[in-house]
Amino acid sequence: MKLRKLYLTNNLCYMTGKKHTPKGVMVHSTGANNPRLSRYVGPDDGMLGPNPYNNHWNQPTPGGRKVCPHAFIGKLKDGSIATYQTLPWDMAGWHSGSGSLGLARNANNTGYIGFEICEDGLADPVYFSLVYREAVELAAYLCALYDIRPVRPYLIDHSEGHFLGIASNHADVMHWFPRHGKSMDSFRADVEAEMAKFTDRELLKAVARISDIVPGGIDVLMWSGSNKEWKAKYVDTLLLKIANALE
Template identity: 45%
Template sequence: MQIITAYATKNDCYKKAQKMTTKGIVVHSTGANNPNLKRYVDAPAEVGVNQYGNHWNNPASVMGRSVCVHSFIGYALNKEVKVANILPYDICCWGVGSGSKGSYNYNPAYIQFEMCEDDCKNKEYFEAVYNVAVEYCVYLCKKFNIPVDNIVSHKEAHALGYGSNHGDPDNWWRNFGRTMNDFRAAVKAGLAAGDSAETPTEPAKPEANVLYRVQTGAFKQKANADKLAADLKAAGFDTYIVIANDLYKVQVGAYSVKANADNMAAKLKAAGYDTYITTNGGKAAGAATTAPEAKPAADVFTEADVGKKVKCKPGVTKFSNGAKMASWVPSTALYIRAVEQGGKILLVSTEKTKKVYTGRVNASDMQRV
C-alpha cells in the first residue's frame, strides 16, 4: 500500500479545521464511473493532471457543495491503485451527512475515505481497490486504536442514525459477492497477522524543491508530439506536453524524488520508449508560443482544441450516444470542453469557462468555426 499526502488546503473543511478524536471509520464509494484519483485529488505529479480543475482542492463556491473526506483510493499514474490522503486525520471531515441521531462527521467523529468507482463491472480493479482498502483500515486501526467493529459503510452509518441515506459501497461490492462483514473480517485477519500496512510506503522526502521530469521526446511539430503522447496514453502512461526552447516536449510525470523518476524511466524503457530525465519544465502546450505548429485537419481534434469553437455539420441531429439533440443545438456555436477516446468524441458546451455541458458528440460530426 502506498499513501500519497496531498492536503486539500483550499477546501472549506480543511480551512475550518475542526479538531476530532477518532472513534471509527466510514467506508464510502464515489458512485461515479471514474476510477482516477486525479478527478478528486490535486497532486498532478503523482496522480495526473485534472484538466477541468474540478478536484476537491477547491472551496465550496467552486465545487458547488461543501464536502470533504480524509482520503481517496483509486488509480494514480500508470493505473497503480494508491491511497491519497487529502485531510489531516485530526480534522473532522464532511463526508457522511447527518442522520436521526447525529453525524459521524463530528460526534462521534470517524475517519472517512472514498473508493473511486469505475463502471462497477471490472473485477480486477475492484479487487485491487478492496485489498488496498483492507490494508488502509488495518493501518488506521493500529495507528488510532480503532476497534474493527467501529468500521462501517455509509449505508450502515445511515441505518445506525449517523449518516445520510446512501447505499455505498454496498451497491458496488454486491456485484462481486462482498459485504461489510467480509471486509471487517479481512481487517481483523490483517490485524491478527501483524500486517505490514502499519508502515505504509509513503513518498520519500522531497529534494530541494526540484522536480525531475521523465521526457520521452522533443519535436518541432506539435503533431509529432501529439502522436507520441497518444501512443504513451494507449500504453497506459499518463503524459502531457510542454513547450520550451521552441520544442514540444512529451513528458511523463514530475517527481520531487529522483528515485521515483528513475523508476518511471525504467518502466518506459521496458515498454520500448527512449527517456531522458530533466529538471526543466515549460509552458503547457496550449500556451502562446512561437514554435511552429502543423495545421490540423478540419475534423481532427486533440487536447490543444479545448476551448475552441465548433459547430455541427449539416444534417447532424444526434449526440454520440444516439440521443436526439434539441432543435437549437445543430445551429449553435459550441465550445470544446474535452477531447475523449483518442479524439473521436468531443464534450461540448455553450459556455467556454463555466462548468456546464451541452453533451458529447462525434468529432466527425463537428466542424471548426
C-alpha cells in the same frame, strides 16, 4: 498499500480545521464512474496526472458542496492503485452528511475517519479486487493506529451509517461490494486479519507521528514493519528528513 499524502488545503473543511479524536472508520465510494484519483485530488504531483477540468476537491466547495473525506483510493496516471490522504486523520472531515439522529450525532462530528473509493463502472472484477485490497489495508492501518475495533458500529460503510442514524441516505458501498461477492461483514473480517500484521503498535504510532511532521510523509508501513535490512538502508535518509522538518 501505497499511501501518499496531499492535503486539500484549499477545501473549506481543511480551512475550518476542526479537530476530532478518531473513534471509527466509514467506508465510502464516489458514486460516479471515474476511477482516476486526479478527478478528486490535486494539483498534479507528478504521479496523479493532470485534471484538465481543474475540478478536483482542493477548492473551498467542490461542485458547490461542502465535502471532504480523509482519503481517496483510486488510479494514478500510470494505472496503478494508490491511497491519497487528503486530511489529517485527527481533523473532522465532511463525508457523512447527517442522519436521523441529527447534526451532533453524525459521523463527521463523532470521530469517524471517512475515505472514498473511486468507482469505475462497478462491473470490472480486476479493478474491484485491487481497490478492495487497498481499502482493507487502509482500514486495518487506521484501526491499528487509533485502537479502533473492526466491528460494527466502529467500522462501517455509509449505508450502515444511514441505518444507524449517523449519516445521510446513501447506498455506498453495499451497492457495489455484493456484485463481487463481498459485504461489509467480509470486509470487517478481512480487516481484522490484516491487523494481525501490526505487531508493534507503539512503533506504528511513533512512526505515524514522525510522518505527520515530515513534508510528504514517510513510508509508515515500512518503518513500523520488521524489515530491518530495508530500515538500515534508509535510516540516514530518514534522519536527514527529520532534521529538515525540525528547522
